[in-house]
Amino acid sequence: MLTETFSEKSQSTLYTLLPKVQNFLKMPKKLFIGGKWVDAVSGKTFPTYDPATGEILAHVAEADKEDVDKAVKAAREAFEKGPWAKMTPSDRGKLIWKLADLIEENLEELAQIESLDNGKPMAVAKVADLPLSIDLFRYMAGWATKIEGNTIPFSLAKPETFVSYTIREPIGVVGQIIPWNFPLLMAAWKLGPALATGCTIVLKPAEQTPLSALWLGELIQQAGFPDGVVNILPGFGETAGAAIASHMDIDKVAFTGSTEVGKIIVKAAASNLKKVSLELGGKSPNIVFSDADLSTAIPGAASAIFFNHGQCCCAGSRLYVEKKVFDKVVEGVSEEAKKIRLGPGLDPATQMGPLVSQEQFDRVSSYIRSGISEGGRVITGGNRYGERGYFIQPTIFSGVHSDMKIVNEEIFGPVVCAMPFEGVDEIAPVANQTIYGLAAGIWTNDISKAHRLASKLKAGTVWINCYNVFDAALPFGGYKQSGWGREMGHAVLENYLETKSVCIQI
Ligand code: NAP
Numbered sequence: 001m002l003t004e005t006f007s008e009k010s011q012s013t014l015y016t017l018l019p020k021v022q023n024f025l026k027m028p029k030k031l032f033i034g035g036k037w038v039d040a041v042s043g044k045t046f047p048t049y050d051p052a053t054g055e056i057l058a059h060v061a062e063a064d065k066e067d068v069d070k071a072v073k074a075a076r077e078a079f080e081k082g083p084w085a086k087m088t089p090s091d092r093g094k095l096i097w098k099l100a101d102l103i104e105e106n107l108e109e110l111a112q113i114e115s116l117d118n119g120k121p122m123a124v125a126k127v128a129d130l131p132l133s134i135d136l137f138r139y140m141a142g143w144a145t146k147i148e149g150n151t152i153p154f155s156l157a158k159p160e161t162f163v164s165y166t167i168r169e170p171i172g173v174v175g176q177i178i179p180w181n182f183p184l185l186m187a188a189w190k191l192g193p194a195l196a197t198g199c200t201i202v203l204k205p206a207e208q209t210p211l212s213a214l215w216l217g218e219l220i221q222q223a224g225f226p227d228g229v230v231n232i233l234p235g236f237g238e239t240a241g242a243a244i245a246s247h248m249d250i251d252k253v254a255f256t257g258s259t260e261v262g263k264i265i266v267k268a269a270a271s272n273l274k275k276v277s278l279e280l281g282g283k284s285p286n287i288v289f290s291d292a293d294l295s296t297a298i299p300g301a302a303s304a305i306f307f308n309h310g311q312c313c314c315a316g317s318r319l320y321v322e323k324k325v326f327d328k329v330v331e332g333v334s335e336e337a338k339k340i341r342l343g344p345g346l347d348p349a350t351q352m353g354p355l356v357s358q359e360q361f362d363r364v365s366s367y368i369r370s371g372i373s374e375g376g377r378v379i380t381g382g383n384r385y386g387e388r389g390y391f392i393q394p395t396i397f398s399g400v401h402s403d404m405k406i407v408n409e410e411i412f413g414p415v416v417c418a419m420p421f422e423g424v425d426e427i428a429p430v431a432n433q434t435i436y437g438l439a440a441g442i443w444t445n446d447i448s449k450a451h452r453l454a455s456k457l458k459a460g461t462v463w464i465n466c467y468n469v470f471d472a473a474l475p476f477g478g479y480k481q482s483g484w485g486r487e488m489g490h491a492v493l494e495n496y497l498e499t500k501s502v503c504i505q506i
């Protein structure tokens, strides 16, 4: 239970904030443009909150169109004329690696900031968000020296008449717009490959979680990146985000967020036909067969949905269980859900924090009400937790059917719909019955069945006997309305490169 004291006090009075975090919270939070920290042209700021208490953590400069214009100018200058444009790939790689080292040196502090701003347990940020961000930058540092073209034989000309080859060039000035669920990690996924390929960047963090991106700006400066290579502009989607998506001098926009906003980005990007990559929503099926090792499948299915409070684009939010073991698995997942300790992120015993915002709390609560009103049965959870902050109990629905809202729409919270199925032949079309195609899980000891089913699922990632496993080397992204392009792996480099064919008559 939430303690009596917690319901009255702020986290900073209950838990010790690290000295650098205390200092950071006191400092003015400005925009990072052209290597300098500046106020917004409008002079406006906006508050960012601690979702465990609803209290204001800090006021942050609010970027708008004029600030985006300034940042794009700085990024253009850095791309065309600055030292970045002349830097060797090896030196570019060293800078990215240096940034990874600096993040590692600030790991505790960044985990605390991430926990305060987003609500996630600091312990989780320390073992997931931070190490994955560091490794992503290191992986991408290596790619800086490995971006190569091809020599290409002509099919219609004699070999001795032409020589032709391709060069891979950075796409230019890139706009990047990211969500709040893994604030630092989403920044890393975006910045890493753009830096490795030699692009320059205007990054907008989510309004709910701007703090770790600002800390990252400090580290980018400290690492020695030339001015204007990375510009960081906290602000709102409808203003700063829209200005990035429609800007006439941005060559490419990379977006992570909802499918709904992804469609707005595509329309705005048509202004100058800038290239677009999108990582969008999901409603991922997690499929448990009766021959699975249930001692791993049950906690696996619970963590597939409850990790990061269900605020994962790839959350296993549709749990399909083979009929024979349905009751056993649902009961097991429900036991797991009841064991999860909710609390403020800085409490070392906390396993699940609050949702990120009042808005997200309202949204998830309304989905739970809708599930109940459409006839779904709440097996466990279904309510608010505590009296303040945006806590929601881990929630399991059964008795749901395929045309219900909670089965079809992305909830982005700790709510899973459990549904029985008869056998392997039936499950692929059911699992694919969604507008999304981001991820899927399969739990079985029959590896042939797992491979066959994996090939039938329309999803960018299929996890077998595991879930939510990420690696900087493994491409991640969506089929269908879950997105365009891939993050991570060498596949992501395509998002940031142009191909130039050079053709020589000899
Ligand atoms: P969102 O509302 O789409 O916001 C994402 C980002 O877009 C934020 O920075 C937001 O700014 C900005 N934005 C909003 N409206 C905009 C507009 N008109 N023009 C330009 N930018 C705009 O999504 P969210 O609620 O923050 O995040 C949850 C969603 O992200 C879920 O659907 C989830 O599945 C998806 N997601 C996908 C992945 C993936 O890799 N596929 C990863 C994480 C999350 P403000 O916040 O300042 O308004």
Ligand code: MG
Residues within 6 Å of the ligand: 048, 049, 050, 051, 116, 117, 118, 208, 209
């Ligand atoms: Mg916040």
